Amino acid sequence: MTIIETVDLKKVFRSVVRRPGLSGAFAALFSREFEEKVAVENVNFSLQEGEIVGYLGPNGAGKSTTIKMLTGILVPTSGVVRVAGIVPSEHRQQNGQNIGVVFGQRSQLYWDLPLRESFELLRAIYDVPRDRFAQNLRHFSDILDLDRFMGTPVRQLSLGERMRGDFAAAMLHDPKIVFLDEPTIGLDVVAKEAIREFIATMNRERGTTVVLTTHDLADVERLTRRIILIDEGTVIYDGLLARLREEYGTHRILVVTLAENYPDVEVEGAQPNGRDGNIVRLRFNRHEVAAETLIRRVLDAYRITDISIEEPDIDSIVRRIYTEGYNALPAALPI
Amino acid sequence: MLAVYGQHWRINVLTALEYRENFLLWAAFAVVYHGSAIATLWVVLHTFPSMNGWDFRDMAFLYGLWMTAHALHDTLFFGVGNVPEYVRDGEFDRLLIRPLDTLFAVIVIPGQIFPDELILALVYLGITTWYAGVRVDAAFVFCVPFVILGGTLIELAINVIVATIAFWFVRVDALRWIVLQLEQEFTRYPIGIYTRGVRLFLTFVFPFAFMNYFPATYFLHKPESALGLPPAVGLLSPVIGLTFLGVAYAFWRFGLDRYKGVGH
Amino acid sequence: MALAVRPPFRLEPYLEFGKKAIAREATYRFDVFTSIGSFALRIYLLRMVWVALYARNAAPHGLPLHAILTYSAVALLMGLVLDVDQVSSLYTKLHDGSIVSDFMRPISVPLYFFADGTGEVLFHASLIVPSLVLALFIVHIDVPSGGTLAAFALSFVLGYFVGFCINFILNCTAFWTLEIHAVQLIVTWLTDLLGGELVPLVFFPVALQHALFALPFAAMFSTPLLIYVGEIGPDRYASALGIQAIWLVVLALASVVIWRAGSRRIVVQGG
Incomplete structure (x- = not known):
């Protein structure tokens, strides 16, 4: 069953042009010039329930713009997005109930308080039944070894411990889909492996659909079979990772x-x-x-x-595509 | 929704306990903040005994009504003032993916919130009610909570409007500061001292006069109020508050749609 | 072992820090317009308040209505400069730990904050011109004689440096505790009230006045303002400026001591 679908998705931003220097800064007080920038265009893909897909691209390629449209934070300029049957930006709250989000660089836990308290608040926000909450928490604790630091204020946790907490927080309400933005950034090898194991387990046991954006291609190799490559706002490859390696490497x-x-x-x-x-x-x-x-x-x-x-590792393949562009791909490669 | 609200307060209390020293510092600030305002009034009225027929006792009560409404607002709706900051650092996106009304989601963000200022305000209001010689009867006891609630809603509405402006102009610190200052200045003195245009503005556009001036006129049994309105209009402040908040919320929804259109 | 040679002092980086600070402040144009707008509104409000007070009461000795309006307008103009916390970046950098990278650069860190803060203040000072023009539409501002203006200018500069030291010391407390805003706000409010920004100190009961004039808060606002409106006459310039200078020396020494203790904490304990 298709769970995420985008058709001809497009987003255009208007931004201020800043002139350099002091005089420019003063001039900008009174008049501003704008330029339009196409962030993403012609983005078409669909995801089946239970899939894990790596959504990859260099910085500024349009990854986070796409994710924001899928999570209902941004309204597309044109095109259609449907997530679990609804249009996210029109039914933001329902969509919120269906999705979980982890930003590697930004925690949703309460800095000053033990993990447990953040979980309690999230339970209330997502209206998770108490028995289901207890069951999930127990299960997550087993996989992520949360018990060791459940009572420690979050600000005293190591990055690895905090990320485990963030993953549990994002999964507490049994989301159908999770969006993971750089989930393993800055983590050591052990913590990375624990996080990857958790993602794989959730996908296997609960059929959670996972959209993974990352620069760490080891995440991709470990977790996904399918990748979508985006560059300069458009999708340049959508298919099996293995085939990319086969044809391009x-x-x-x-x-x-x-x-x-x-x-x-x-x-x-x-x-x-x-x-x-x-x-x-x-x-x-x-x-x-x-x-x-x-x-x-x-x-x-x-x-x-x-x-x-x-x-050849996926790293070098993807780097080659970024630098040489899609046109350098062998003509035989079907998209 | 109630469950979320309960959790919000549970975490607030836990945070206050976690940071006892800070909590005491902020409580000290609340004392200095209101103390210096009242001291200013006292110094001014020490030199000039009367302001349009209001003496220091009347003005101390006038301040008490505003202070209580303001403290209740800060206790219940503190998070609204942080919206510009959330927008600027991207935290606002996190609120948009919650299955909650965004304004409600903002209000229930836990923080270092504790009703210390509210307690202070209630004590002060009690003292000035006695000091100003307000007749405390059943009608007074019944009306005062509604009047204070009305004042709280008026302040909330103003803050929602300022927060919404942050969707367009990311840094609105100065505006936020100014609005708070204007609110303080305009609620400090009987509005009779202002020109007619300002009085109309304070009554019908940004109805600060309903936070304390009109209710105080009524409770202090002043013979007349500014603009020739009967003193009893002071009891309408909850109605005015709800109406103003309705307008502010509509503006908020409009701004939110815009935010979702262009990001920031 | 290489001989440690202290590099020669170069002004250029500090000029650059100052310029960067000006440009940074100018970015927030909405803030600029709101501060000018609020300035005008506050003057207008104060005028109405004072007019109402003077209309029904006897004018206090020595400060007729035009003098008090001048006092309030000049106080607000001074506030455009004096109310800026030009050292707040020290707090920010201590809070997020980025102060460490400043210690790695071949610069004097306190001078960096001084340059950055001065740039910020200079930008805000440029707002005085449009604000003054607006103010003149709303109230009449008395212009005193050249000698008085010179004394006022000197007193204002002393007051500015007193304010800088107070802000510097307050932000330095973030070396030890990260929660400084409550204390800062307490000091700000005390400055506004006890420094005479809101109400001239001569309106306070006489017994209180002597104590207030001896505090550093009066050195920021009250002294220059009372010189401006002539409440402090030429015969008392020396003592008034002298008290300001004493406070400046005391606070500057305190700043140095606190900075040394704080930065040792960073260098020795790693923050």
């Missing part, structure tokens, strides 16, 4: 550990890609030369102790 790296110290290592069909002592890295295009052929050539020429192939 055409290069592989063959890592060879040599048994003897050969001065120069040259193999036909591959370019040297760095050397560290006896470990040599060879980069090749898998459409031009099969890995099997390449390995045979290496074995024919050198004595080796180990060999392996590195897949």
Whole structure:
């Protein structure tokens, strides 16, 4: 069942043009020039219930504008948004009941008070039945290990503990959809893993739909199969992460550990890609030369102790798309 | 809604207990703030014994009515004044995703709120009622709470209007400050000292005169009130308050739609 | 070990801080217009209040209606400059911890706050011109002789520095406690009342006046204002300015002591 749908979504902002310097600042007291900026345009996608999607793009690409329209905070200039069957900006309050939001950089917990008190207030705001509230809290405590710091004022929590608290807070009212904006920013490896595990569990057990915006592509690799890439306000890719890697990540790296110290290592069909002592890295295009052929050539020429192939990580693929643009994608790639 | 409101107060009290020292400092501020206003009145009326037929005792009671309405407003609706700040730092977006009316969501944001000023105001009102020689009968006891509630709604309406302006101009600190100052100045003296235009403004446009001047005229049995209105109009202040708040709320809704249209 | 050489003093960064502060203040144009608007409204209000009071009562000795209107108008104009908390960025920086990065820069941190604060005040001072023009439409402001004006200007400058020290000290308390607004507001209100911004101190009962004139609050508003309207005559200029100067020295020393103690706290304990 489709739970989120956008059709030809567009948002235009008007902003003040500021002239530099002191005189500019004084002049701006009396007259202002405006310019129009298209934040997002032609955004079309739909999400099925229970999906996790990574909504990715560089800073200023239009990610948060889209999220604001999905959460009912902004009204689109044109186009349609439907979230769980309703138009968010027209039925803001109902939409609020359906969604949960976590901003990695902004907490919704009460700074001066223990976690427990924030949860109590949220229970009242979202009108969560008491038994359901208790049950959820117990469950979340198990996964996120909240019990250790449930009674500590939030301002004394570490960032990792606070984020666990924020996740529990966003999920207390069993939202159908959660929007996660940079949920793991600034966290250490252990806390990141705990948060990712929690997201995966909620999705698996409750079928919660998750929209994830992040710059940490490890989040994406761990959690989602589908990604939507947005750049300069439009969607440039919507599809499986694996396919993006398949079609776009055409290069592989063959890592060879040599048994003897050969001065120069040259193999036909591959370019040297760095050397560290006896470990040599060879980069090749898998459409031009099969890995099997390449390995045979290496074995024919050198004595080796180990060999392996590195897949390109999503990070480098996405970075390439941002810098080279969508047009650089192989023509074969269907959107 | 009641449950949310109850939680709001639970957290307020917990926060006040968490910050006992701050709480005492703010209570001290409330004393200085109102104390200096009353001292100013006293100094002025020490030099000039009468202001349009009102002496220091009358004016002390006039101040008491305003102070109580103002303190009740700050206790119940403190959050409204923070809207410009929420808009500026983006926290307002968080309120928009709550399944609550946004104005209500603003009001129930817990903070370091404690009814210390209200308690102070009630004590002061009690003392000045005696000091000004107001006749305390059943009618007085019945009417005073309504009059104070009316004053509170008038102040809330003004603050909702200022908060709404923050949707257009992000930094409205000065405006907020000025409106509060004007409210104080206009409610401090009997409005008879102002020109007719100002009196009309205070009665029909921004009805500050209904926070304390008209009710005080009635309770003090002054023979006449400004603009030739019968003193009993003072008892209309809850009606005026509700009407004004209705207008302010409509403006708020209009501003909210605009905010959702352009962000900030 | 490298020899620590104190870099030569350069004025340029501080000029730049001041300019930045002016530009920052000018950004908030709605604030600018509201402050000028409120200034005009308050003068208008005060005029009505004083006129009503003088109409039904005998004028107090030495301050006829035109003098009190002049007093109120000049007090409000001074307030445009003196009521600015030009050191509030110190509080902000202590609150969010960004003060640490100022200590990492090759600058004198107190001078940075002075430059930033002066820029802010200069912007607000520029509002005096339009405000004065507006004020002249509403009330008649007496203009005293050149000598009196010079004494007023000197007294005003002393008062400004007294105010700067008070604000500096108040904001420095944020080194120890992050909740300073209550104390600040208490001081602001006491300044308004006891400094003679709202009502001239000569209206207070005589017994109180002597105590009030000895407080630093009077050094901010009351002394320059009473010089302006002639309540303090040329024969008393020396003592009036002397008291202001004494307060300035005392508060400036206190500022230095408090700043040293506070910044040591940052450097030694890491905030």
